[in-house]
Amino acid sequence: MAGDRVRIGSGAGFAGDRWEPAVELVERGGIDYIAFECLAERTIARETLALRRGQGSGYNPQLEDRMRAVLPPAATQGVRVLSNMGAADPLAAGRKTAEIAAELGLDDRRCAVLLGDDVRGxxxxxxxxxxxxTGAPLESILPRMASANAYLGADAVASALETGAPVVVTGRVADPSxxxxPIIHVLGWDYDDYVRLAQATATGHLLECAGQVTGGYFADPGVKDVPGLARLGFPFADVTDAGSxxxxxxDGSGGRIDAATCTEQLLYEVDDPGAYVTPDCVLDMTGIALDEAGPDRVALRGARAQPRTDTHKVSIGYFDxxxxxxxxxYGGPNAVARARLAGxxxxxxxxxxxxxxxxLDARLIGIDSLHGPGATRPEPYEVRLRVTGRTQDRKAAxxxxxxxxxxxxxxxxxxxGDAASVREILAVQSVLLPRHLVTPRVEVVDAG
Amino acid sequence: MLIVHDLAHARAGDKGHSVNVSVTAYDEAGYERLKRELTEARVAAAFAPLADGPVRRYALPGLGAFNFVIERVQGGGVTATGALDIHGKSLSSLMLTIPLPGNEPEG
Structure with missing residues (x-):
């Protein structure tokens, strides 16, 4: 049965995000769904490595904390939870989630797990x-491959929701998807209705980084201020069947939502705004208008889309x-010269x-560690020398x-104040894999 | 001399071996001035120590914004670089330092 509107909240914008704002949304945001986007490019490669070495679970390290905080109010309020916290082992994440639900005494402990993104084979x-x-053939990195995950689409996410399980856990899914x-699931939209998919995809893109659309990563004191940033609230979107x-x-949460915060987020991590490729469609943002529709309310209209491509992007993590x-x-008189000499x-x-x-690079934090050498940089009172060496040889590192x-x-x-570290480099590149080689499937796990 | 920071705000995003920086004007006059003066060439010059380029500019007049895509960030992009700012997130601030001399022809 299709509804005529849905309110969907955003519970996380990255793997290590805060969860108090998510609890706030679930408890008093009037939301129907909440989605936690917790997978950056390297996250799956990192979790794969941790799993292989017995140093991690394979799924998001904060999954347990997040689920313990969110599942009880979600059960009370009837909010369904989605997350890509499954990372390198969605099935283990699903089992853990069901186990936590049981421990918390929740009636429905089912967790739908979306599989099929792991396409190493x-x-x-x-x-x-x-x-x-780089255009180089995949075989150049194949021997060092740690992970290969296809970005699954909204159709796969919707199929997991069709199980009726209160929680859906996935591995790699495109962030907007x-x-x-949940939008196409609730509103019963046709997956080929690109007019509506365009609006939904733009919505997903605005929500996927959580606080980055409500005033996070935005404040510039005295220039563009953000009220109550310490209590930054996370966003929700109201989507109607007509596509508004x-x-x-x-209300009462910190932060701000207006055309400025939404514009920054709309263009975040975008190449050509006329062709933002997701597994669901190719979004054209060039006709989008963001209208301030009240205090901390912005209406989005004018998104367009071309049909989806016949490939899935696959993100490949490899050892490098x-x-x-x-x-x-170094501090005080001549600090910069002493630090340069040290380097x-x-x-x-x-x-x-x-x-x-x-x-092998020697940079001075305080002068040129972020933006490289510049012509007119004032000399600071203190600087921090940072020497880095990239190498295939651990001893050299x-x-x-x-x-x-x-x-x-x-x-x-x-x-x-010395400090030193050595870390293994997990690099990521991508390939496009024909759609028919990617087969999403759903498994429901329960706890006894 | 005016700098981009006087007219606009910016956000950078990582695109693997490239980085995007959006520039959103505070008002229409600012947008028009940026349209004239914040050229691909000027942005490429500011980012020359960090990226080989080229730089592409996309105009979004309906949003009062531009999206710049800066290709071939040195060090192999987000996941392989030894840079302190591996995601290039602070590059929005570099964009805001770019001077706008104001002597470009109108129109």
């Missing part, structure tokens, strides 16, 4: 596919060596010891931090 059989970022799924969309947030890092601070000494010592790097720490007694005067 399918891509391994197609080493000829070109990598979207996590929101488009209004973005809002809970190590990054060694060393940090040391040169580290580079020379690493060379003398015979280590080689794909890239470890030597970077070692030589920075050794500056204490062997370098310029006044170095302080």
């Amino acid at each position: 399918a891509v391994a059989a197609r080493p000829d596919l070109p990598l979207m970022e 996590l929101f488009v799924g 969309v209004t973005i809002g947030k809970c 060596g190590y990054l060694g890092e060393g940090l040391l601070s 040169e000494i580290v580079a020379e010592r690493l060379r003398l010891r015979g280590f080689a790097y794909d890239a 470890e030597a970077v931090g070692f030589e920075v720490a050794a500056l204490y007694t062997n370098g310029p005067a006044g170095g302080a």
Whole structure:
């Protein structure tokens, strides 16, 4: 039975997001659904690695905290929960979710798990596919591949909702599709109705980063202020069967929603605004208008779309060596010159010891660590030297931090506060896989 | 001299080996001035220490905004770079430093 409107909330904008604003939405936002978008490009590769090494569950590390906070009010309010927190092991995430629901004494512990995004086998059989970022063939990174996940679409999300389970857990799903799924499910829209899919996809894109549309990542004190940022509320969208969309947030929550915050989020991580490709459609944002429809309410209209492509984007995580890092601070008179000298000494010592790097950089935090060298940068009172070395050799990576720490007694005067790290680099590139090679399926898990 | 920060706000997003930076004008006059002066060439020059380019500009007059796509960010993009700002998120602030000399022809 199709409804004529739906209110869908956004519970997270990244893997490590806060969850108090999600609880607020569930408890008093009047929402029907809440979706938690918790998968960045590298997240699945990272979780795959953690799982393989016995250092993690394979799913989002905050899944348990989030579910414990959200499931009880969601059950009380009749709000259905969706999330891609399943990451590298959606089935384990689903079982854990059902187990938590049982522990909390909830009546309906079912969790629908969306599978089929893991396409390691399918891509391994197609080493000829070109990598979207570099054009090189996939086979150049295949031996080092850690994960390969297709971006599933709203049709797959909607099929998980059709099970009736109160919670849906997925692996890789296109971020907007996590929101488009419940919209087409509730409103009974045809998956080929591109006029409506366009509005739904633009809505999903506005919601997918949660607080980034309600005033998060926006404040510039004295220039564009955000009231109550510490109590930042997360957004919801009201979508009607006619395809009208209004973005809002809970009354009394912090933050702001207006044309400015919505415009920043609409264009976030967008290449050509006339062709934003999702598994559901190719969204054209160029005709979109954002009308302020009241305090903290913005109406979105004018989204258009072209039909979906015949491929799924697949994100491939692979091992790409190590990054060694060393940090040391300098302050007071001539701090910049002492820090520069320290960086040169580290580079020379690493060379003398015979280590080689794909890239070895010495930057000063306070001068050129974010935006590179600039012509007219004022000299700050203190700077922090940051030396990084990218290499396939773990020992060479470890030597970077070692030589920075050794500056204490062997370098310029006044170095302080050393820190060092070595991490494995998980890089990500993408390929396009024909649609027929991707087969989403749904499994419902329950707890006894 | 005016800088972009005087007329607009910006947000950067990671696109793998490229980065996008949206620039949204505070008003219509600001949009028109940015349209004249915040050219692909000027943005490419500001980002030259960080990206090989090219730079593409998309105008969204209905939103009073532009979207810039800056290609070939050095270091291999978000997931492989050793840069402190691996996502390029602070590049919105670099966009806001770009000076607008105001001597471009009208229209």
